[in-house]
Amino acid sequence: MSSEWPLWEVFIRGQHGLNHRHVGSLHAPDAALALKNARDVYTRRNEGVSIWVVKSNDITASSPSDKGPLFEPANSKIYRHPTFYDIPDDVGRM
Amino acid sequence: MYAQMVKTEAVRPLDEQSPQERAFQQRIDRGEKIEPKEWMPEGYRKTLIRQIGQHAHSEIVGQLPEGNWITRAPTLERKAILIAKVQDEAGHGLYLYCAAETLGVSRDELLALLHSGKMKYSSIFNYPTLSWADVGAVGWLVDGAAIMNQVPLQRCSYGPYARAMVRICKEESFHQRQGYDIMMKMAFGAPAQKAMAQDALNRFWYPSLMMFGPSDKDSVHSTQSMRWKIKINSNDELRQKFVDQTAPQAKYLGLTIPDDKLAWNEERGGYDFSEPDWSEFYDVLAGDGPCNKERLGARVKAWDDGGWVREGLMAHARKRET
Numbered sequence: 001m002s003s004e005w006p007l008w009e010v011f012i013r014g015q016h017g018l019n020h021r022h023v024g025s026l027h028a029p030d031a032a033l034a035l036k037n038a039r040d041v042y043t044r045r046n047e048g049v050s051i052w053v054v055k056s057n058d059i060t061a062s063s064p065s066d067k068g069p070l071f072e073p074a075n076s077k078i079y080r081h082p083t084f085y086d087i088p089d090d091v092g093r094m
Numbered sequence: 095m096y097a098q099m100v101k102t103e104a105v106r107p108l109d110e111q112s113p114q115e116r117a118f119q120q121r122i123d124r125g126e127k128i129e130p131k132e133w134m135p136e137g138y139r140k141t142l143i144r145q146i147g148q149h150a151h152s153e154i155v156g157q158l159p160e161g162n163w164i165t166r167a168p169t170l171e172r173k174a175i176l177i178a179k180v181q182d183e184a185g186h187g188l189y190l191y192c193a194a195e196t197l198g199v200s201r202d203e204l205l206a207l208l209h210s211g212k213m214k215y216s217s218i219f220n221y222p223t224l225s226w227a228d229v230g231a232v233g234w235l236v237d238g239a240a241i242m243n244q245v246p247l248q249r250c251s252y253g254p255y256a257r258a259m260v261r262i263c264k265e266e267s268f269h270q271r272q273g274y275d276i277m278m279k280m281a282f283g284a285p286a287q288k289a290m291a292q293d294a295l296n297r298f299w300y301p302s303l304m305m306f307g308p309s310d311k312d313s314v315h316s317t318q319s320m321r322w323k324i325k326i327n328s329n330d331e332l333r334q335k336f337v338d339q340t341a342p343q344a345k346y347l348g349l350t351i352p353d354d355k356l357a358w359n360e361e362r363g364g365y366d367f368s369e370p371d372w373s374e375f376y377d378v379l380a381g382d383g384p385c386n387k388e389r390l391g392a393r394v395k396a397w398d399d400g401g402w403v404r405e406g407l408m409a410h411a412r413k414r415e416t
Contacts, residue, residue, distance in 0.1 A: 003401075003404050003405040003408045004200060004201060004202045005404065005407075005408060007192075007195070023261075024189060024192055024257075024258075024261070025192045025195075026188060026192065027201060029404075029407040029408045029410065029411040030407075030410075030411035030414065033407065040181075040185075041185050041188050041189075044178075044181065044182070044185065044265075045265075061131070063131065064129065064131050064132040064133075
C-alpha cells in the first residue's frame, strides 16, 4: 500500500482582517499534522493569524473549459458597475 | 542554475504545430499564465516537471552543505540565523515539489527519480563547505546566483511555478545578506579570518559561475524553453549580470576574485572574465564531483530511515478515520 501522505490545500488569514487566502499546498497524514506543517511551511515570517487546511480531494473546481459559459455573461453587464450611471455634480457625493 | 541543462525538445516550425499548440503558444505570447488543469503540449509539461523537480531537489540537497555547520556556528546568534536559513531551503523545496505535482507527477515519484540518480540537482551542492567562511560564501555567491535566475522566473508562464518563485524570492534576499554579513565579519577580522574568507571565495567562485549552465552557444535546450517562457534569460546573460554585481562586492570586502582576466570593459559596460572549466562541470554533473556520493547518500538514508515514520503516521490516520 502506498504510504504517500495526502495533499492538503492551505489558506491563511493575514494580519489585517482580510479573507483567508490560498497560499499553497502540502502533504500530511491527517488534519492535525497538516495544520502543524502549514505553520512551519507557510508562516515562518508572521504571515498570518489563522490557518485553514482542506484535503485537495475535497475541493470541487470549475473546469478550464467552462471559462466561457461561466464568466463571459458578466462581460456584457456593465450596468452592474457604479460608473455606468451619470450623476450630475450638483447632486453631491454619491 | 538550480536547474541546469534541463532537457527539452527542439523548436518546431509553426506549420508543423497543431492548431491547439499554436493557440497555446499565442496565449504565452500574450503573457497569459498557464494553469494546472488547462491543455498544454506534452513537451511543455515534461520539461517543466524536469525543471521544477530539479529546482526542488536543489533546494533540499542544498540544505546539506550548510546544515553541516549548524552545530559548529561560532555564536548562538549565527546558529539561530543558519537554522532559519536552512529551514527556508526546506520550505523552498516544498513549494516547488507542490508546483511540480500540479503537472501530474507524484512527490514519491520525484524523490525516487532523485534517489536513483535519474534526476539531478544543481552541481554547486557537490562541493564541500570546509570552513565557517564557506557558509558566508554560499549565502553571498550561491544564493546571489540563485536570485539572478529566480527573480525573472517570477514572470514565467506556468502559474504555480511563478507563484512559488514569488514566495521564494521574498525570502532569498535574507539568505544572501546574511552570507555577505558573515563575509564582512571575516574579511574585516583578524588576518587568519580574512585568509579563510579569501580561501572560500577562491573555491566557490568558479563553481558559482557554473551554476548558470554552459554558454548559450553550447546550450541545446534553451530555445524552446525561452519560447515557452519557462526560461527567461540566457545563461550567458545571467552569468554576466552576476559577475557585474559581485565584483564590486568582493572589492568592498578587500578580497580578490581568483581571475587574472577580470577587468571592467568600458566599451561593453560590463566585466570581462574567464570561463570556468567546463570539463569539471560535466564531471560533477555526471556524478564525479567532490561530494556527489555523500550528498545523494545522505538523502537516500534520510528517506529510508524515515520510512517507518511516514508509514506509521499514515496507518494511525487511517485507523482514526474508520
